[in-house]
Amino acid sequence: MGDRLNLIQQEALASIEQAKDSNVLEEIRIKYLGKKGELTQFLRGMGKLPPSERPIMGQLVNKTRRSIESALTRKNEAIERESLIKRLKDETIDVTLPGEKPQLGGLHPLTKVLNKITDIFFGMGFNVAEGPEVELDYYNFEALNIPKNHPARDTQDTFYINENVLLRTHTSPAQIRVMEQQQPPIKIIVPGRVYRSDAVDATHSPIFYQIEGLVIDKNITMGDLKGVLDIFIKRMFGERTRTRFRPHHFPFTEPSAEMDANCTACEGRGCRICSNTGWIEILGAGMVHPKVLEYGNIDPNDYTGFAFGMGLDRITNLVYGIDDIRLLYENDIRFLRQF
C-alpha cells in the first residue's frame, strides 16, 4: 500500500512540475485530490485494511495529500508570477513620449513682479492701499505742493478730463488720501496704473505702473528711508546688490533722493543695460514735505515720514531682461507664455 502511495505522489509531483498553466494544475488537482481522485479512492480503499494499520496509513495519505497540495500551490504561484512578468513586459510603454499636459495659463509679468514686491513690503509691515485712476487735480498736484502754474503741471505731461479732473500722473495722490483717512503710524504701499501723455516708444508708454510707498510716524529719519529701501533692493535683486542715494528734487519731499542699484548684469563694471555707469536708477524718494503733511492734516512738528515711488514696468523689464516697454501692453500670447 505504502508503495502505491509513493507512486501516486511521485506521479503527481512530476505532472505538477511539468504543468504550464493553471488549467492543467486544476486538472491535476482533480485527478489526485478531487472527489473521484486517486488519493480519495485510495482513502476509501483503506477500509479494507486491518484497523491497526489504518491510523498509520491515514497519516501517510495525509502526508501525501499535503505534499501534493503544497506542490500545487507553489506551482500555481510560480505560474502566476510568470504570467505577471509577461503581462508587465507586454504593458511596457515608451515613457519618453510627451506627457499630456493640462493647460496652465500665466500671470502677466507685471503682476508677477508686483506680487514679489508686495510680498517684500508685507514682510516689512507695509499694508497695500489703492486710489482712483481718475483723480482730482487737488490730490494729484495741489496737495502735493505743486501749485497752479508749476512747471510740473505742463499739459504736455498730464491728461486732463476737465480743469479739476485728470488721469493721475503718479500714485502719490494716494499719500494725501491715506493721510486723510488714517492717523499715523502709516506704513503703506500703493501700486497702481498711472498716465502720462508720452508718445509710445521703447521706453515710454502713456500708461504704466507705479508703486508708491509712505511711512509716517514719530521720529522717522532719512536713515530709515535708506534702510527700508536697501532691504527692498536686496530682497528684490539679491543680497549682494548695493544701493546708492543721490540728491534729487521732488516738490512733495525734502530732502529728496533718487536711488540707484548697482547693475547686476555687469556687477558695476558698466554695460549696455546701465549705460556704462554701473548703476541703474530704480526709484525716487524723500522725506515727506511738511506742507504735504499739513495738507493731510498731520502736524509736521509731531510727525515725520518718508515716501518713495518706483516704476513697476522698469523693474519688471530689469527682472526679465525685457528691452521694450511696448511688449508689456501688446499681450502677444507668445510673450505672455514666457513667464
Added chain:
Amino acid sequence: MVTERGRIMLVPIKWLKEYVDFDITAEKLSEAMTLTGSNAEGISELGKDIHNVLVGRILDVAVHPNADKLVVCKVDIGDKILQVVTGAPNVKVGQLVPVAIDGALLPGGTRIKSGKLRGELSQGMLCSFQELRLDEYGEIDNGVDGIYVVDQEYLPGTDIKDALELSDEVIEFEITPNRPDCLSMLGIAREAAVTMGTRYRFPEILVKEISEKAEDVVRVIIEEPEMCFRYCARVVRDVKIEPSPRWMRRRLAAAGVRAINNIVDITNYCMLELGQPMHAFDLDKVADRTIIVRKAQKGETLITLDEQKRILTEDMLVIADPEKAIAMAGVMGGLNTEVTGETRDIILESAMFEGGNVRLTSKALGLRSEASSRFEKGIDIVNVERAIDRAAELIVKLGAGTVLEGKVDVSTLPLENRIIKVEWKRINSLLGLELEPCYISSILESLSFKNEIKGDWLEVIVPSFRLDVEGVVDLAEEVARIYGYDKIPMTLMEGSASKAMRTREQTLTDKAKNVLVAMGLFESITYSFVSPRVYEKIGFDIQDYPKSVIISNPLGEDQSAMRTTMIPSLLEVLSKNRNRSADECKIFEIGNVFTVDPENANGLPLEKLSLGIGKYGNRVDFYKLKGQVEVLLDAFGLLKEAEFIVSAHPSLHPGRTAMVKVEDQKLGIIGEVHPDICRNYGLDSGALIAELDFTLLLDIAKTEKYYTHLPKYPSVARDLAIVADKDILAADIETVIHQVGGSLLNEVKLFDIYEGKQIPQGKRSLAYSLSYLSMDRTLQDKDINPIHNKIIDALQTRFNAQLRK
C-alpha cells in the same frame, strides 16, 4: 512720484576753470557733483573726431603734371616737408593751412592715407572749413571756396586743435527745477567748489564808462510792480556790430549757443555766465527814449523778433515806449526796436519779471525762449545789476561800443535779506545724524548761507539766488547733500509689531487670478483708453453708448475715451494675436472701467473693476467658457446662487448669450461673439467672451466656509432620462426636479444629451443622474420611489416630457 524733466546745462570745462581751480578729470568731477545733487548726464569731448591734423605752411605750389584742376604743394609741418596734392583753388605760398597727415582722422570718420593722386604722391590732405566742421566750434565760415586759412601765426607742426582751441570737455548737467541758479556757469562753479571743498571766484567787474550819464538819456517807468520787480537799463553809444572774438564764440558754441554778433553774443554770454536774461533795444527806435513796463492793451499787436505777429491780451506784460509795445516782457523782443547793422546806440535791459506771468504769456503765445524759461523758474535779483555791468564791461573790452555812466535801476521789491530761524537739532533728527552744530553751520556757510548759532537755534540768511530754500527741511537737504547721502547710516524705524495683511479684496483678486491661470488663461494688461468709435465696432447702438469719460487732451482721437467695458480690450488682444497667426489665445484681464457719475459732486467718475475673459481657438466653446466662469463662481462661494439666463447683448451671438445673475444682481454676460463683430476684429474662426463686474463679485463673495457632517448613510442614485422639446431649457427642467425632489434629493447631474435617431424631430433626450440622500437613515425604495415618480409626473405635466425607456 513724478520726476520733472530737468533742464540741460552744458558746462565747458575750460570755461568753468575761470571760476574755480581744479585738476581732477571731468569724469571725476561729474561723478562727485552727481552725488552732491548736480546730476551729470554725460560728458562730450570736443575735438575728439579730429586727429593728426597739423598747422602747415605752404612752401611751394606747382602744377600737377597730369591734371588741370589739381596742384602739387610742398607743405612744412615742422619736423618735415610733405608733398600734398590738392584741388583747392585758393592755395598760395606762405599760407598756414590745416594738413591732415597720413593716418589722420576727420569728423564723420574719414581716415586720411598717403597715396598717389593721378600719379603724384600725396602725403596727406589740406582741409577746408567744412571738412573740419568748424561751424560746430562757433568758427566763422569766411565763405572762401577751398582750403581753410589759419589767420594767426603758429609754428608749423602745431596741432590744429591747439591752434584753433578746439579741444574741450563739456559736462551735461540735468538741472532740477528747484535750482534755476545752476542754469549758469556761476551757479555750477559754486556747486563745483563746494563739492571739491575749494572756493570759487567771480572776476571783479570794472566798467569803463564815459561821462555822459545814462539817466539823462533814458527813463524807466514800471507800471506793474507786481509783475516786474527790478529793471536796470544802460545805454551804449557808437555800437559797432561785428563778430565776437574766437574765445567767446568757442565758449558759446561749447555751451550750445550759436554765435551771432558781438552784442547778441555778449547778452547770451552773460546769461550763460550769470543766469540773467538780457535784451538790447535800438535806442533811436524807442520813442521818447522812455521804457514803460505795462500790461498789454486788448487787441494790441507786436511783431516779435521771429517775425511773427502776436495778438496780445490784457494780462500780458509788455515793455513799451509811450507809443507802442516794443517787447514781450521776459519772452522776446519786438522787431520794431531790433538792433541791426545800422544801429548807432542801444539800451541794454536787465530785469526781473514775475515768473508766473512770463509762463502764462509764453504759453498763450506758444513761444518759449531761453529767457522765458529762466524767468519762469525764478532768477536772482542781485544778478540783475551784476549782469548788466558785466555786459557793459564786455562791450567795452570787445570794442563794441562806449558805455554811458551809471544805469537806471528801478526796483519795486526791497532788496533785503531773507532770514530763517531753525532748530539745528531738527536737521539731525530728520536725517538720522548727530552732526555738531558748528559742522552744520560750516556746510551752510560753504553754500553761501551766512548763519549764526544761537543756542538751539540757527539763524540763516538765505542767499538771493536760493529762492527754493524756505525752511528747516530745505536746509536739512543742503546739509545732507554736502555731508553725503552715502554717509547717512541705514536704519529701520522702530515701532509696534507689523500689522500688515492683505485685505479681503486683495486676497480674492489673487485667488481669482490664480484660478483663471490654473484653467489655462493668460493674464493680459491693456490700455484703459479706447477710441470713442469703438462702440460701433462692438455693435453698440448710439443710444446704448455708456457715458464715457473723455480726455480733453488725448494723444489721439483713437485714445480719447476711458473704456466703459472690457470687451473692446479683449477683442483687440484676440485680434492682434489672430493677426500674428496664433492658433489659439485664451486671456483674461482684471482692470478698471470708467463711467461718468452724475451723482458724484466732486466730478470723479465711477471706477469699477471688470473681469474679462476672451478666447478663440480649436478647443473653445460656450460650455467650456461657462464651465470656467462656474469654477470661478465656485471659488467665490457663489456657484449655488448663480443663474445663467438666456439673454441678448449687442456684441454677442443672439442664440448663444447668457446673463450671469447672482441673487437678482446682474454680475455680467457670457457668450459667443457675434459673427459681425468677429469680422470687425478679423476673428475669422469666432471668439468667446465673458465680462463680469468684479467689484460686485468681490463684494458678494462668500468666503466663510462651515463644515457639514459627512453623511453616515449611503446615497442612492437613480437615473432619469426624458425626451422633451428642444427649446425647453435645461435650467427650467432642473429647477422643477429640485422643487419636486425636496430635501432628500441631494444632487442632480446631467450626464447625456442626445438628439437624432429614435428621438422625434424637434426634441432631445436629457439624461440625469439623481442622487438621494438622508442624513439620518439609509433610504429605501419606498422612500425614493414616490419622490422619483412625482418628479417624472411633474416633468410630464409642466414640459410634456416623456420618460425615455
